Amino acid sequence: xxxxxxxxxxxxxxxxxxxxxxxxxxxxxxxxxxxxxxxxxxxxxxxxxxxxxxxxxxxxxxxxxxxxxxxxxxxxxxxxxxxxxxxxxxxxxxxxxxxxxxxxxxxxxxxxxxxxxxxxxxxxxxxxxxxx
Numbered sequence: 001x002x003x004x005x006x007x008x009x010x011x012x013x014x015x016x017x018x019x020x021x022x023x024x025x026x027x028x029x030x031x032x033x034x035x036x037x038x039x040x041x042x043x044x045x046x047x048x049x050x051x052x053x054x055x056x057x058x059x060x061x062x063x064x065x066x067x068x069x070x071x072x073x074x075x076x077x078x079x080x081x082x083x084x085x086x087x088x089x090x091x092x093x094x095x096x097x098x099x100x101x102x103x104x105x106x107x108x109x110x111x112x113x114x115x116x117x118x119x120x121x122x123x124x125x126x127x128x129x130x131x132x
Contacts, residue, residue, distance in 0.1 A: 027106070038068060
């Protein structure tokens with residue numbers, strides 16, 4: 001945070017609100033979400049494609065979603081969805097649901113598309129504490 005040239009003027013001025021706004025802004029890239037509701041997944045599925053799946057594929061989908069939410073940080077889970085839906089519109093939609101564009105603060109804690117602090121936000125009080 002101290003070395004970030006994008007907030008140098010705000011840091012010098014003690015403008016903690018501007019620093020907070022900067023770190024709450026959207027960054028680039030993505031991270032995998034750790035808790036996706038079944039409702040979100042079901043909204044992303046193209047049901048005409050789902051009806052064409054084999055019984056084994058539908059059973060696999062049921063197994064993947066039986067916990068009530070899905071953890072896309074697991075490569076095994078992502079591979080399961082790939083095995084069920086293949087190169088379909090449903091798989092493209094599900095992949096989009098499983099990804100989140102990080103804020104600049106979240107990006108500081110994201111490595112290999114896994115975020116250690118998903119949903120973190122920077123309040124002016126947090127900025128004051130971080131700057132010491």
